[in-house]
Amino acid sequence: MSSKSEEVVALLSQKYRHGFVTDIESDSLPPGLDEGVVTAISRKKNEPPFLLDWRLKAFRHWQTMREPTWAHVHYKPIDYQDISYYSAPRAPANAPKSLDEVDPKLLATYAKLGIPLHERARLAGVAVDAVFDSVSVATTFKEKLGKAGVIFCSFSDAVRDHPALIERYLGSVVPPGDNYFAALNSAVFSDGSFVYVPPGVRCPMELSTYFRINAAKTGQFERTLIIAAEGATVSYLEGCTAPMRDENQLHAAVVELVALDDARIKYSTVQNWYPGDENGLGGIYNFVTKRGECRGRNSKISWTQVETGSAITWKYPSCVLRGENSIGEFYSVAVANNYQQADTGTKMIHIGRNTKSTIVSKGISAGHAENTYRGLVKILPSAAGARNFTQCDSLLMGPLCAAHTFPYMEVKNPTATVEHEASTSKIGEDQLFYCLQRGISAEDAVNMIVSGFCKVVFKELPMEFAVEAQNLLSVSLEGAVG
Amino acid sequence: MLKITDLRARVAGRDILKGVNLEVNAGEVHAIMGPNGSGKSTLAQVLAGREDYEITGGSVTFEGRDLLALRAEERARAGLFLGFQYPVEIPGVNNVYLLKAALNAKRKAAGESEVDAYEFLALIKQKMKFMHMSESFLTRGVNEGFSGGEKKRNEVLQMLVLEPKLAILDETDSGLDIDALKVVSNGVNSLRDPQRAVVLVTHYQRLLDYIEPDRVHVLSGGRILKSGDKSLAKELERRGYDWVAGAEVA
Amino acid sequence: MSRAPQVSTLPQSAALRSFAAQWHARDVDALQPVREEAMQRFLKLGLPTMRDETWRYTDLRSLAARSFVDAPRSIRDSTPPDAALALLGNSERAATLHMVNGHPTLPVAGEAIDGVEIRPLREVARLDPGALLRFLQPLSDADQQRWGLLNTALFVDGLYLKITGRLAAPLVILHVASGDGADNIAYPRVIIEAAPGSSATIIEHHVAHGEHTPLVDSHTQLALRQGAQLEHYRVYATGASATHVDSLTIHQDRDSRCKQFTIVLGGGLVRTALEAHLDQPGASLDSNSLLVGHAERHVDCVNIVTHGAAETRSNQTARAIAGDSSRVIINSKVIVNAGAVHAHSQQSCRGLLLSPTAEIDTRPQLEIHADEVKCAHGATTGRLDPDMLFYMLSRGLDRETAQSLLVYAFLADVLTGMSVVPARAAIENALIAQLPDSQTLRKFR
Numbered sequence A: 001m002s003s004k005s006e007e008v009v010a011l012l013s014q015k016y017r018h019g020f021v022t023d024i025e026s027d028s029l030p031p032g033l034d035e036g037v038v039t040a041i042s043r044k045k046n047e048p049p050f051l052l053d054w055r056l057k058a059f060r061h062w063q064t065m066r067e068p069t070w071a072h073v074h075y076k077p078i079d080y081q082d083i084s085y086y087s088a089p090r091a092p093a094n095a096p097k098s099l100d101e102v103d104p105k106l107l108a109t110y111a112k113l114g115i116p117l118h119e120r121a122r123l124a125g126v127a128v129d130a131v132f133d134s135v136s137v138a139t140t141f142k143e144k145l146g147k148a149g150v151i152f153c154s155f156s157d158a159v160r161d162h163p164a165l166i167e168r169y170l171g172s173v174v175p176p177g178d179n180y181f182a183a184l185n186s187a188v189f190s191d192g193s194f195v196y197v198p199p200g201v202r203c204p205m206e207l208s209t210y211f212r213i214n215a216a217k218t219g220q221f222e223r224t225l226i227i228a229a230e231g232a233t234v235s236y237l238e239g240c241t242a243p244m245r246d247e248n249q250l251h252a253a254v255v256e257l258v259a260l261d262d263a264r265i266k267y268s269t270v271q272n273w274y275p276g277d278e279n280g281l282g283g284i285y286n287f288v289t290k291r292g293e294c295r296g297r298n299s300k301i302s303w304t305q306v307e308t309g310s311a312i313t314w315k316y317p318s319c320v321l322r323g324e325n326s327i328g329e330f331y332s333v334a335v336a337n338n339y340q341q342a343d344t345g346t347k348m349i350h351i352g353r354n355t356k357s358t359i360v361s362k363g364i365s366a367g368h369a370e371n372t373y374r375g376l377v378k379i380l381p382s383a384a385g386a387r388n389f390t391q392c393d394s395l396l397m398g399p400l401c402a403a404h405t406f407p408y409m410e411v412k413n414p415t416a417t418v419e420h421e422a423s424t425s426k427i428g429e430d431q432l433f434y435c436l437q438r439g440i441s442a443e444d445a446v447n448m449i450v451s452g453f454c455k456v457v458f459k460e461l462p463m464e465f466a467v468e469a470q471n472l473l474s475v476s477l478e479g480a481v482g
Numbered sequence B: 001m002l003k004i005t006d007l008r009a010r011v012a013g014r015d016i017l018k019g020v021n022l023e024v025n026a027g028e029v030h031a032i033m034g035p036n037g038s039g040k041s042t043l044a045q046v047l048a049g050r051e052d053y054e055i056t057g058g059s060v061t062f063e064g065r066d067l068l069a070l071r072a073e074e075r076a077r078a079g080l081f082l083g084f085q086y087p088v089e090i091p092g093v094n095n096v097y098l099l100k101a102a103l104n105a106k107r108k109a110a111g112e113s114e115v116d117a118y119e120f121l122a123l124i125k126q127k128m129k130f131m132h133m134s135e136s137f138l139t140r141g142v143n144e145g146f147s148g149g150e151k152k153r154n155e156v157l158q159m160l161v162l163e164p165k166l167a168i169l170d171e172t173d174s175g176l177d178i179d180a181l182k183v184v185s186n187g188v189n190s191l192r193d194p195q196r197a198v199v200l201v202t203h204y205q206r207l208l209d210y211i212e213p214d215r216v217h218v219l220s221g222g223r224i225l226k227s228g229d230k231s232l233a234k235e236l237e238r239r240g241y242d243w244v245a246g247a248e249v250a
Numbered sequence C: 001m002s003r004a005p006q007v008s009t010l011p012q013s014a015a016l017r018s019f020a021a022q023w024h025a026r027d028v029d030a031l032q033p034v035r036e037e038a039m040q041r042f043l044k045l046g047l048p049t050m051r052d053e054t055w056r057y058t059d060l061r062s063l064a065a066r067s068f069v070d071a072p073r074s075i076r077d078s079t080p081p082d083a084a085l086a087l088l089g090n091s092e093r094a095a096t097l098h099m100v101n102g103h104p105t106l107p108v109a110g111e112a113i114d115g116v117e118i119r120p121l122r123e124v125a126r127l128d129p130g131a132l133l134r135f136l137q138p139l140s141d142a143d144q145q146r147w148g149l150l151n152t153a154l155f156v157d158g159l160y161l162k163i164t165g166r167l168a169a170p171l172v173i174l175h176v177a178s179g180d181g182a183d184n185i186a187y188p189r190v191i192i193e194a195a196p197g198s199s200a201t202i203i204e205h206h207v208a209h210g211e212h213t214p215l216v217d218s219h220t221q222l223a224l225r226q227g228a229q230l231e232h233y234r235v236y237a238t239g240a241s242a243t244h245v246d247s248l249t250i251h252q253d254r255d256s257r258c259k260q261f262t263i264v265l266g267g268g269l270v271r272t273a274l275e276a277h278l279d280q281p282g283a284s285l286d287s288n289s290l291l292v293g294h295a296e297r298h299v300d301c302v303n304i305v306t307h308g309a310a311e312t313r314s315n316q317t318a319r320a321i322a323g324d325s326s327r328v329i330i331n332s333k334v335i336v337n338a339g340a341v342h343a344h345s346q347q348s349c350r351g352l353l354l355s356p357t358a359e360i361d362t363r364p365q366l367e368i369h370a371d372e373v374k375c376a377h378g379a380t381t382g383r384l385d386p387d388m389l390f391y392m393l394s395r396g397l398d399r400e401t402a403q404s405l406l407v408y409a410f411l412a413d414v415l416t417g418m419s420v421v422p423a424r425a426a427i428e429n430a431l432i433a434q435l436p437d438s439q440t441l442r443k444f445r
C-alpha cells in the first residue's frame, strides 16, 4: 500500500450516525414462530380471513423450504425461534389518527434521523409514511394525495380500507412461496406501505417511507405494494435506519410493484441499516425481495438503490417485462466497508416483444468487505427484439476487500441483443495524486473520485436524495483506503 | 433515371421524411444540403433499401422500375450505390473479398461471368493508386481501424470498382483533408458521364467547387424546401438555413 | 482385488453403482491410496446436478440411470481410424500418438522424438509412482472437478509426456472412442509436463470410431515449468450421439506462457472444463474457446482461471454459435487471490444465435480478492449486426453470402490466434461444414 493510501486510511473514523435507541414502550410478541404467532399477528391487526389463510399457507410452505446458500455471503445460522415477529410502539389507545397523536418521542426520533415528518422539513413536498419496527406510525399529506385519487397509506390501513385491491394484487408479483425469505415475510409481515395511483394520474409528489428497527431482538418484515394503473406515474423513495446493537437483526421485506399499460414507477432506496461495527459485530441482515412487473404495454419500472448499510445485504430488485415495449431499469450503488457483505443485483426477465432493460451497477468495497454483483438477464423465446445493456463496475479500496461479478445471461430468442460490460479496478492512484497535487485533501479527493464513479446512478435519484446519498457514501467509506 | 414522388418514411415511430419530391436525370449531378437531422441520410438509406425504415407513402422509380419493391442487394445490382456517411467496420471480413464478392454479384446479375482473379487484382490496384490508397488496405478488415478519411476513400474506391449508374454519396467529403478532397472529387468526376448520375449530400460549398452540380436542393424538416442551380449553395453558405426556412414561412 | 472404499451411504443411482463395481473389479496399483480417496469423494458427492454452480445448465439425469462398463481396450475390428480424421498431414506433425478409449496403442517407444519423453501412465505408475502421485494430488471437491475425481480413481492407462526441448512441429494425440455396444465408459488420462524453457504444440483430437461411442470422461493435466511455452488444442469431433465430459487442469510456474484452444465441432453432449492456476509471477494464459452448436448438440464450456501470484495475466476469449435446436453455455470465471497484485485479466464472451429454437447462456464472472488489479470482461449475445449486413447488401452481395461472411468473421478472433496453420485450416473446414451456407463460405476463406 502506498503512503498516500495510508494517509487516506488514517482519515477514517466517523461513526454510524443513526445508532441511537429510542426509549419507547412497545407492544411485542415474545420471540418464537409457529402457526399461533402467525395467527396472533393477523388477529392483532384485525385482518380479514382471506389474509390469515394466505399467511398460514405461506408459513406452511416456508416450513418445507431451506434457507438459500448460493449467495456469496457468510453468517452464523439464524435462529428463527429467537426473533420477535411483532413489535409496535405502545400507543395510549389505538394507532394515531394524525401527527399530533404520535408519541412525541417517536417524532423526536425521526427528527434525529432527519426525516421530515413535518412540512417545514428539508424534504417539504414529500409525503412520508414512517414504519417504526413493524408498524406504520404516520402518513403525511394524506389529503392532498386523496384529492388526486392517490391512495398512500400503511399496509394495515389498506387491508382495512381497500381489501379488494389487496386481495387482487398481494402476492401477484412475488408469490408467497417465491423464496425462503419471501415466504417468511408472507407469513409474518406486520405492516408496510401501500400505494395505488389510479388511471391517468401523475402522483403530485414524491412518496416516501422511512423504515426504522428500534426494539431489540425484533425482525422487521414489512411489505410494500405499489400499483400504477393505466397511464399512471409515481415516484417512491424508501429510507432505512436502525440503532446500533451487538446482535444481528433480521430484516426480510417484500416489495411488489405492478405497472399496467403506459404506467411508470420509479422506486428509489437509500438503505442505511446499521452495518455493524468496525469488527463486524452486530448489524442488520437485510434479506429483501423486490420485484416489479411491467404487466402492461409501454410500461416502465425503474429501480434505483444506494446500499450503504446492513451487515449483510441480499437483494435483487427485479423486473418482469411482460408487456410489449415495456422497460426495466436498475441503477445501483452498493458500498461495503469493514466486514459488510453485499450480494446484490437484479433480474430482468424479458417476456414481451421489444422489451428493453438497462442495468448499471457500481460496487465499492473497502476494509474486509465482500461486495458481489449478481444479475440475471433472461430473454424468453417470446421476447422478439428484446434488448439489454448491462454495465457493472467495481472499485476496490484496500488490499483485504473483495469484489465479485456474477452475471447470468440466458438468451432464447435470436432477434434479441444482450450486452454486458464489467470492470474491476483499484481507485486510480494517478487520479488521487492529481487531486492531491492540486491541493485537495486526500479525503476530499477520494470522495470526489468515488462520487464521480457513482454519478450515473446518483443522477437517477430524486434531487433531494441525491445529496443525501452522496453524504451517506462518504460517511460509509470513512476509514476506507484511498 | 430516379424519380421520387411524395416519399414519406418513419424511423422508430417518428416521421422523418414528410413528402420528398426529386427527379434526377442521367448525366446530372445533384447536391442535397440541409441542417443536421433534417433527414438527408434517412433519404439516402431509404433509397438504398434499409429495412428498419418504414415507408409510409409515396413512390420511387429507378430507370422506370419500382425501386421500393426491390431488396437492398437487388438495388445495388441494378446500379444504385450508396456511399455511407458512417461506413460500418466489419472486422474479420477482408476488404478485398468484399469488393470481389460485390463485383461478382453484380456481374452475375447482369449475366456476365465472374471476374478473373488476376484481372480483378490489377483493376483494384489501378483504382487504389488513383485514390492514393496504400495496398495494405486490401488485406485489412472492411473499414476496420480506418481513419474517418480513409473510410470515405474506401467508399469511393468501391464506387469506382462497381461503376454504378446512380451514386448517392452521403457526406463523403466530411472528414477529408484538402488533398483527400481533391482525390475524392477526382474519383467522382471520373465517373461522370451522360449515362450516370450522382447525388451528393454535403454540408460544404467547398465540395461543389470541385464537383459542379447541376441542381442544388435544400432538405429541411423532411421536405425539399428549395431547389436551384449551383448559386443556391453559395447563397446558403452566406445566409444560412434560417433564410430558407424563413422563406418557406413567408 | 482392491479394497472397497469406505463410503458411508450406498450409491443411489445405477451409474454410481456401476462405477463402484468398476472400482471393485480393477487391479490395484501403486496409486491406490489416492485413487481410493478420489473414489470415496466421488461416491459421496455423487454425479453433479443442476444445483451445482458449474452444472446449472446441464442435466445429467439420463446418465444416472445407466450402468456403465469399461470400454474395450482396443478396437475389435482393428480398422485404423479413418485417415480423413487427421487434422494434420504426415509432414506437418512431429508424431501422432493413438489412444483407444484411453489406452495408448503401444509401443510408443517407436515414436521417440527429440525433445520429448513419451511413456504410458501404467508404466510410470509401476516404475516411478511418486512422480505420478505428484500430479494426482491434491484432489478437489469443486463441482467442475467431479468427473476428474472419477477419472483419477478409475483410469487404467494413459499418456505421460515430458517436453524437454523445443519442438518444431506439433505433436498430435488422437483419442479414438469406440464402444462394443454395451454402455461403455472410457477414462482417457493425459499428463503433460513442460520442462523449464521448453516449448511445444500439442493437439488432442477426439474422434469416434464405429457405431457405438462410449461415454468419455477424459482428463488432461498440463504443468508448465519456469519459462515453458505450450500451445495446447483440444478438438472434439465425435458424432451426434456422443457424450463427452472433459476436464483440463493447467498449472503454470514463473514466466510460463500457455495458449489453449478448446474447439467443439462435434458430439451430442460435450462438457469441457478448464481449470487454470497461474501459480507463480509472470505466468500468462490465453484461453480460446470456439463452440459450435449444431442440430441438437449441447455444449457446456467452463473456464476457470485463478490468478494465484502477482504479475500474472490471463485472456479468455469465447465465441459461441448456436443453430438449430442446440444450446451453448459459456461459463467463464476469473479469480484473483489475495496478494496477486498487478494481475491482469480480460474476458470476452460472445454468442451468436442463429435459430429461434437455439439458446446461449453466458456467465462471465469475476471474483477479485486483491486491489491492485485490472480485470474486465465484455459479453454479448445476439444476432448478426444489422448495420454490417446492410452494408454488404448495399454492395450487392446476396443475403446468404453476407450472413456467412459475418458468421465466419465472428469466429475470426479465435481462429487467427492459432499458430498451427494446417491445423487451423483443417479446423476451419470442419467448422464451416456445420454452418449454414457452408458452400458460400468455402469460397471466401
Ligand SMILES: Nc1ncnc2c1ncn2[C@@H]1O[C@H](COP(=O)(O)OP(=O)(O)OP(=O)(O)O)[C@@H](O)[C@H]1O
Residues within 6 Å of the ligand: B011, B012, B014, B016, B034, B035, B036, B037, B038, B039, B040, B041, B042, B043, B085
Ligand atoms: N434509427 C433511428 N432511430 C431513431 N431516430 C433516428 C434513427 N435514424 C434517424 N433518426 C432521426 O431522424 C432524423 C433525421 O436523421 P438523418 O440522419 O436523416 O439526418 P441528416 O439530415 O442526415 O443529418 P446530418 O446532417 O447530421 O447527417 C434525426 O433526428 C435522427 O435522430
Ligand SMILES: [Mg+2]
Residues within 6 Å of the ligand: B040, B041, B042, B085, B170, B171
Ligand atoms: Mg446524415
